[in-house]
Amino acid sequence: MQLALGPTRFAYTDITAITSHFRDKLGQGGYGSVYKGLLPGDVHVAIKMLVSSMSNGEEFISEVSSIGSINHVNVVRLVGFCSEEMRRALVYEYMPHGSLxxxxxxxxxxxxxxxxxxxxxxxxxxxxxxxxxxxxxxxxxxxxxxxxxxxxxxxxxxxxxxxxxxxxxxxxxxxxxxxxxxxxxxxxxxxxxxxxxxxxxxxxxxxxxxxxxxxxxxxxxxxxxxxxxxxxxxxxxxxxxxxxxxxxxxxxxxxxxxxxxxxxxxxxxxxxxxxxxxxxxxxxxxxxxxxxxxxxxxxxxxxxxxxxxxxxxxxxxxxxxxx
Missing domain, CATH: 1.10.510.10 (Transferase(Phosphotransferase) domain 1)
Structure with missing residues (x-):
């Protein structure tokens, strides 16, 4: 039901809890580091902590909301996001087999x-x-x-x-x-x-x-x-x-x-x-x-x-x- 309503907004304290204080790092890219996380109900997620963004918070949330409505079998689903001051994160469904x-x-x-x-x-x-x-x-x-x-x-x-x-x-x-x-x-x-x-x-x-x-x-x-x-x-x-x-x-x-x-x-x-x-x-x-x-x-x-x-x-x- 929650997924059907679009991406959930998480507080930064939620992100630290979900990732067990960023314990399990999955990788790093040009946008920031990615960590494995666990939501209630034993749902695994991948959380990307973004480096400082040039866009303001409202633009970020607007863009995330649009992308969060995408639902296609061949596109990774955006579960949620965090936007607190300069702290930005994107919460995606977890892909167990990693990259191609x-x-x-x-x-x-x-x-x-x-x-x-x-x-x-x-x-x-x-x-x-x-x-x-x-x-x-x-x-x-x-x-x-x-x-x-x-x-x-x-x-x-x-x-x-x-x-x-x-x-x-x-x-x-x-x-x-x-x-x-x-x-x-x-x-x-x-x-x-x-x-x-x-x-x-x-x-x-x-x-x-x-x-x-x-x-x-x-x-x-x-x-x-x-x-x-x-x-x-x-x-x-x-x-x-x-x-x-x-x-x-x-x-x-x-x-x-x-x-x-x-x-x-x-x-x-x-x-x-x-x-x-x-x-x-x-x-x-x-x-x-x-x-x-x-x-x-x-x-x-x-x-x-x-x-x-x-x-x-x-x-x-x-x-x-x-x-």
């Missing part, structure tokens, strides 16, 4: 291709819901494996959207001041407006980078890899376009799901936002089979002319926007 990151980069293959496909679909449904299913369009701006959490059934849930800005659904383009993200996933237009306007397509780009990492089980930029494989998206595109039989990951041959995830990902990471599909179209592609999926045009950073030096200059420019 530790599974896809594990030396052992954690998931079957069918399970990876289900996880990719779940993430896409969650993002599409944030973009189109709410009264206000919610843009995440930081889609990456670390921000995808897994529940007891390994159902993926999008997390860390709590401080993403809310925009009217008809407001397609955003001010540059909205830009944020993580190097390796941040869309080009977040760095330079010469690529296009910041919009929901920025999340599509980040999702494409996430898909590539899920398919290959390796990070998109790997300094340890051979020169030809340093920038993974470029290597994937060259492999697919040459129709090589060898797998994109370490596998002997490329699996149908692996190929599908990679082709969809390459559509998502087109350099110009207008060339990327909307999240609803991405979802349609993932739900369909590999048949009929065409390899997209070559993004300009792919191909034999790709040079690590060029990549480093882009990364240095991007780093000014990273957390």
């Amino acid at each position: 990151e530790k599974y896809i980069f594990s030396p052992e293959k954690s998931f079957s291709w069918d399970k990876l496909n289900q996880i990719a679909l779940g993430i896409a449904r969650g993002i599409d819901y944030l973009h189109r299913g709410c009264d206000m369009q919610i843009l995440h701006f930081d889609i990456k494996p670390h921000n995808i959490l897994l529940d007891s059934d390994f159902t993926p849930k999008i997390a860390d959207f709590g401080l993403a800005k809310l925009y009217p659904r008809d407001n397609s383009f955003l001010p540059v001041s909205a830009a944020r993200g993580t190097v390796g996933y941040i869309a080009p237009e977040m760095v330079s407006r010469s690529f296009g306007a910041i919009s929901s397509k920025s999340d599509v780009y980040s999702f494409g980078m996430l898909l590539l990492e899920m398919a290959g089980g390796r990070r998109n930029v790997d300094p340890q890899a051979s020169r030809s494989q340093t920038y993974y998206p470029s290597w994937v595109y060259n492999q697919l376009s040459r129709q090589e039989v060898g797998g994109i990951s370490e596998a002997v041959s490329i699996h149908q799901v692996e190929r599908k995830l990679c082709v969809v990902a390459l559509w998502c990471i087109q350099m110009k936002p207008d060339d990327r599909p909307a999240m609803s179209e991405v979802l349609d592609m993932l739900e369909a089979g590999i048949d009929g999926l065409e390899i997209p045009p070559e993004p300009f950073f792919c191909g034999d002319e790709f040079a690590p030096a060029a990549d480093s200059s882009v990364l240095s420019e991007i780093s000014t926007f990273s957390e």
